[in-house]
Amino acid sequence: xNLFASESEVLAPLASGWFLEHAWLIPxxxxxxxxxxxxxxxxxxxxxxxxxxxxxxxSLVLAAGAGYQWIQRTNSASEEQFVEPVIKSxxxxxxxxxxxxxGQHIDGLSVLVLIVVAFISTLVQIYSLxxxxxxxxxxxxFAALTLFSGGMLAMVLADNMMLFLLGWEIMGLxxxxxxxxxxxxxxxxxxxxxxxxxxxxxxxxxxVGIAMLYxxxxxxxxxxxxxxGFSIRGISAWALSGEPNSTVITIAAVALFIACIGKxxxxxxxxxxxDAMAGxxxxxxxxxxxxxxxxxxxxxxxxxxxxxxxxxxxxxxxNLIMIIGAxxxxxxxxxxxxxxxxKRVLAYSTVSQLGYMMLGLGAGAWxxxxxxxxxxxxxxxxxxxxxxxxxxxxxxxxxxxxRDMGGLRKVMPITxxxxxxxxxxxxxxxxxxxxxxxxxxxxxxxxxxYTNFMIxxxxxxxxxxxxxxxxxxxxxxxxxxxxxxxxxxxxxHADHDAHAAHDAHADHDxxxxxxxxxxxxxxxxxxxxxxxxxxxxxFLNATPFxxxxxxxxxxxxxxxxxxxxxxxxxxxxxxxxxxxxxIVFMGIAISWLISTRLFTKRDPRxxxxxxxxxxxxxxxxxxxxxxxxxVLYEKVIVRSIAYPIANAAYxxxxxxxxxxxxxxxxxxxxxxxxxxxxIDQRIVDGTVNNSATLTKSIGTATQPTQSGKVSQYGALLFxxxxxxxxxxxxxxx
Amino acid sequence: MxxxxxxxxxxxxxxxxxxxxVARKNAVLMLMSIELILNSVNxxxxxxxxxxxxxxxxxxxxxxIAVAAAEVGVGLGLVLLVYRNKKTISLDDLSEMRG
Amino acid sequence: xxxxxxxxxxxxxxxxxxxxxxxxxxxxxxxxxxLVVVLAGAAAxxxxxxxxxxxxxxVLVYIGAVxxxxxxxxMLTRARIGAESDLNNSYKKLGIPVGLVMLVxxxxxxxxxxxxxxxxxxxxxxxxQEISDQIFGPYLLPFWALSFVLLAAVVGAIVLxxxx
Numbered sequence: 004x005n006l007f008a009s010e011s012e013v014l015a016p017l018a019s020g021w022f023l024e025h026a027w028l029i030p031x032x033x034x035x036x037x038x039x040x041x042x043x044x045x046x047x048x049x050x051x052x053x054x055x056x057x058x059x060x061x062s063l064v065l066a067a068g069a070g071y072q073w074i075q076r077t078n079s080a081s082e083e084q085f086v087e088p089v090i091k092s093x094x095x096x097x098x099x100x101x102x103x104x105x106g107q108h109i110d111g112l113s114v115l116v117l118i119v120v121a122f123i124s125t126l127v128q129i130y131s132l133x134x135x136x137x138x139x140x141x142x143x144x145f146a147a148l149t150l151f152s153g154g155m156l157a158m159v160l161a162d163n164m165m166l167f168l169l170g171w172e173i174m175g176l177x178x179x180x181x182x183x184x185x186x187x188x189x190x191x192x193x194x195x196x197x198x199x200x201x202x203x204x205x206x207x208x209x210x211v212g213i214a215m216l217y218x219x220x221x222x223x224x225x226x227x228x229x230x231x232g233f234s235i236r237g238i239s240a241w242a243l244s245g246e247p248n249s250t251v252i253t254i255a256a257v258a259l260f261i262a263c264i265g266k267x268x269x270x271x272x273x274x275x276x277x278d279a280m281a282g283x284x285x286x287x288x289x290x291x292x293x294x295x296x297x298x299x300x301x302x303x304x305x306x307x308x309x310x311x312x313x314x315x316x317x318x319x320x321x322n323l324i325m326i327i328g329a330x331x332x333x334x335x336x337x338x339x340x341x342x343x344x345x346k347r348v349l350a351y352s353t354v355s356q357l358g359y360m361m362l363g364l365g366a367g368a369w370x371x372x373x374x375x376x377x378x379x380x381x382x383x384x385x386x387x388x389x390x391x392x393x394x395x396x397x398x399x400x401x402x403x404x405x406r407d408m409g410g411l412r413k414v415m416p417i418t419x420x421x422x423x424x425x426x427x428x429x430x431x432x433x434x435x436x437x438x439x440x441x442x443x444x445x446x447x448x449x450x451x452x453y454t455n456f457m458i459x460x461x462x463x464x465x466x467x468x469x470x471x472x473x474x475x476x477x478x479x480x481x482x483x484x485x486x487x488x489x490x491x492x493x494x495x496h497a498d499h500d501a502h503a504a505h506d507a508h509a510d511h512d513x514x515x516x517x518x519x520x521x522x523x524x525x526x527x528x529x530x531x532x533x534x535x536x537x538x539x540x541x542f543l544n545a546t547p548f549x550x551x552x553x554x555x556x557x558x559x560x561x562x563x564x565x566x567x568x569x570x571x572x573x574x575x576x577x578x579x580x581x582x583x584x585x586i587v588f589m590g591i592a593i594s595w596l597i598s599t600r601l602f603t604k605r606d607p608r609x610x611x612x613x614x615x616x617x618x619x620x621x622x623x624x625x626x627x628x629x630x631x632x633x634v635l636y637e638k639v640i641v642r643s644i645a646y647p648i649a650n651a652a653y654x655x656x657x658x659x660x661x662x663x664x665x666x667x668x669x670x671x672x673x674x675x676x677x678x679x680x681x682i683d684q685r686i687v688d689g690t691v692n693n694s695a696t697l698t699k700s701i702g703t704a705t706q707p708t709q710s711g712k713v714s715q716y717g718a719l720l721f722x723x724x725x726x727x728x729x730x731x732x733x734x735x736x
Numbered sequence: 737m738x739x740x741x742x743x744x745x746x747x748x749x750x751x752x753x754x755x756x757x758v759a760r761k762n763a764v765l766m767l768m769s770i771e772l773i774l775n776s777v778n779x780x781x782x783x784x785x786x787x788x789x790x791x792x793x794x795x796x797x798x799x800x801i802a803v804a805a806a807e808v809g810v811g812l813g814l815v816l817l818v819y820r821n822k823k824t825i826s827l828d829d830l831s832e833m834r835g
Numbered sequence: 836x837x838x839x840x841x842x843x844x845x846x847x848x849x850x851x852x853x854x855x856x857x858x859x860x861x862x863x864x865x866x867x868x869x870l871v872v873v874l875a876g877a878a879a880x881x882x883x884x885x886x887x888x889x890x891x892x893x894v895l896v897y898i899g900a901v902x903x904x905x906x907x908x909x910m911l912t913r914a915r916i917g918a919e920s921d922l923n924n925s926y927k928k929l930g931i932p933v934g935l936v937m938l939v940x941x942x943x944x945x946x947x948x949x950x951x952x953x954x955x956x957x958x959x960x961x962x963x964q965e966i967s968d969q970i971f972g973p974y975l976l977p978f979w980a981l982s983f984v985l986l987a988a989v990v991g992a993i994v995l996x997x998x999x
């Protein structure tokens with residue numbers, strides 16, 4: 004069956020091992036833990052949280068073992084040999100001739116993401132032990148968190164698209180549960196719904212894409228590889244075989260990419276991500292910085308051959324992935340400047356960094372983009388947990404930088420140092436991890452001939468440095484304000500201090516009496532671990548130091564074969580790197596100067612600038628309103644669909660149903676009444692009253708459609724169906 | 737036997753059922769009309785099963801019978817509940833969903 | 836063949852008349868009894884279509900169980916057994932055009948798709964073994980799903996109808 008079997012027999016056999024063969028246990032452990040937490044969690048001494056932490060720890064051990072053995076496997080391969088992934092698959096269920104498999108597909112990419120997810124999940128669960136202590140839904144929180152990690156892990160090691168879809172949807176569900184964890188607040192449940200619906204809009208694309216790939220690839224994969232058209236390995240080989248119809252694969256790639264736009268918060272579906280900060284901070288850290296939103300990027304990296312062929316990556320000009328990525332980098336970085344909520348700054352920063360990953364993938368810089376997933380996970384999780392640490396211990400559960408923070412570097416030294424390290428990593432300053440990944444992306448985009456996109460990347464780097472400096476300044480420098488200054492103004496914070504309203508923190512009221520302080524060990528230890536990784540993880544693929552330092556490339560990047568397209572790497576040059584470093588330092592310096600002048604010295608030339616200069620004010624308003632995208636979605640799109648339907652139904656009800664039932668006489672009377680009303684009264688009485696009455700009548704007009712009578716609904720439904728069927732029949736004959 | 741004679745019978749039954757669903761006010765009678773519609777679908781399925789020579793249609797016809805039994809069980813349970821609370825099963829009197 | 840055709844037309848006419856009585860009669864119990872005629876006719880048609888097992892199931896489930904449910908429903912919600920005048924609603928007149936338009940649409944579609952195509956001649960009926968091979972083979976998953984539906988319906992019906 005396998006066309007390539009004869010070739011691989013010649014090559015050296017690849018090393019394998021227990022951890023690689025049993026990698027499927029990694030998501031199974033959290034799934035079992037989830038069931039146990041739900042069933043018996045409340046009766047356990049630590050209310051089920053110990054099960055969550057233990058399951059994540061064992062997943063981490065399993066993933067680390069798999070990682071170690073994967074490294075051995077790549078070392079056992081010869082120089083140019085494609086390292087076959089460790090694939091196991093079983094029949095999951097079958098129906099009507101379709102066979103759906105379940106199994107694992109372990110290669111460098113999945114091992115890398117597995118380790119990152121398991122690691123971050125473990126730290127976040129430990130952190131949550133302290134952060135959510137005493138919460139009323141403590142057990143449920145850990146159950147959802149564990150199931151979420153299980154879903155992500157299952158998605159990452161899926162060997163076929165159905166299992167991938169399962170993990171993807173479990174994550175969607177759990178993110179809904181976790182964002183709306185404190186659903187008593189209207190804003191939180193709204194944010195949860197918004198996240199759910201926005202992501203679901205994209206998920207439609209995933210379903211369409213999977214179905215298209217299955218039906219077009221199945222015959223080929225069955226014939227050549229003996230696997231179904233859901234298999235990721237089969238789809239990859241099919242995409243690169245030159246077999247597929249270019250239109251089909253392009254549409255499938257676009258459909259899949261729409262799912263990535265929704266999940267990874269790319270423009271124009273990024274609006275849910277900042278709102279999703281309504282959830283508890285550990286949730287933001289886990290879901291919206293390093294794991295869930297990476298799912299979309301992961302899908303592109305996983306099915307890279309499909310996107311490579313379908314969207315013509317490395318072709319001349321830009322492609323959809325690059326364009327969306329580039330737009331996202333700039334617009335979300337701009338939004339980060341006008342946010343006062345520290346978590347929202349980080350959220351927009353995440354969106355922007357995801358844009359970098361997409362830009363890299365779209366430009367053929369697969370390895371730097373995947374490496375950016377790796378490094379970004381550490382420093383962004385550290386930043387989010389740092390923000391949580393501040394709100395937990397210093398700012399009275401507020402996230403407002405302008406009102407309740409400032410000058411915290413003295414009282415929270417550990418949080419401060421870890422924050423600074425992660426910020427420098429995010430900005431891409433030389434020895435920190437972000438430099439090795441982000442700079443590589445920008446460099447490779449330019450190397451592959453996309454100069455315009457490289458400039459956008461550099462502009463994004465400048466903006467990143469500037470908004471992070473602003474946030475750092477507001478939080479840690481200057482004079483303490485609000486709650487950080489020890490003010491205990493409980494009532495005045497009620498409007499923005501969403502989290503304080505919860506009895507979750509009732510037992511922390513004692514803290515508030517003695518003002519801001521450093522957080523406990525359960526919070527600071529994860530921060531320290533993450534900051535060490537934010538500092539050091541970049542050296543795993545340190546291109547500046549030569550080929551021998553590029554370990555990650557050796558381990559993770561699939562070598563060119565029938566399963567992976569051929570990719571090139573930009574040679575590292577210090578001249579290009581120093582240019583981007585210069586841009587980053589300029590961003591930091593300019594932002595620092597402006598922040599000092601504006602926030603501390605209250606320079607009259609800067610304070611109130613947006614009020615005085617009209618064009619700046621308009622720009623500021625535009626940014627504060629998030630480009631009016633929410634207005635567009637909620638007011639324009641939803642209403643323009645919902646209202647005409649309601650109006651049409653009302654019109655049908657009034658004109659057709661009543662017309663039949665009440666007879667001709669009634670309509671004549673109405674008509675004469677209408678003539679009297681409109682010709683006589685309206686024109687004579689003038690148009691002044693009209694606008695008011697019109698508005699009122701539209702308001703009341705839509706109401707009676709919902710008569711509540713089942714028979715009327717049935718009659719409408721069936722008559723619509725009958726007419727539609729008749730139209731179809733007549734058209735077709 | 738023509739294919740169409742069975743399909744026409746099914747179509748006629750279906751339309752009678754639709755008329756019943758729209759015109760009947762009594763909830764039990766409305767459920768009966770739904771049974772007519774379901775049976776017409778079964779006739780179609782079995783006709784096509786015979787035409788194509790496969791047994792898939794039989795399987796689905798059996799499934800439909802089972803679903804219909806479940807539907808009648810729950811439906812009549814609802815009707816009883818409504819009757820107990822409102823002392824009527826006239827659908828016109830049940831308009832709590834009015835907007 | 837001719838005997839089958841004669842059988843078909845007799846049963847079909849009886850079924851249509853009975854179905855019309857179901858939706859027009861003024862007596863709920865009569866409607867239920869007319870429905871029995873329709874369902875029995877449908878079972879007979881299934882036999883003509885070489886589907887004996889489905890026909891037997893139809894008789895057992897529909898005429899045996901569902902009809903009893905209907906009669907119980909009638910009994911428990913209406914004390915009076917006899918003619919009533921208030922069974923139709925104000926949309927009655929709308930139902931006729933809707934039904935006719937649907938019939939025309941389906942009729943046109945059927946004529947243009949199948950014309951005078953004939954059903955294949957069969958002497959053997961589909962055995963219940965073949966059906967069970969299908970159900971417990973490729974269609975096992977829907978079967979499981981259906982089991983859950985029935986379980987849910989049983990629980991739901993008890994919860995709904997229970998007095999507390």
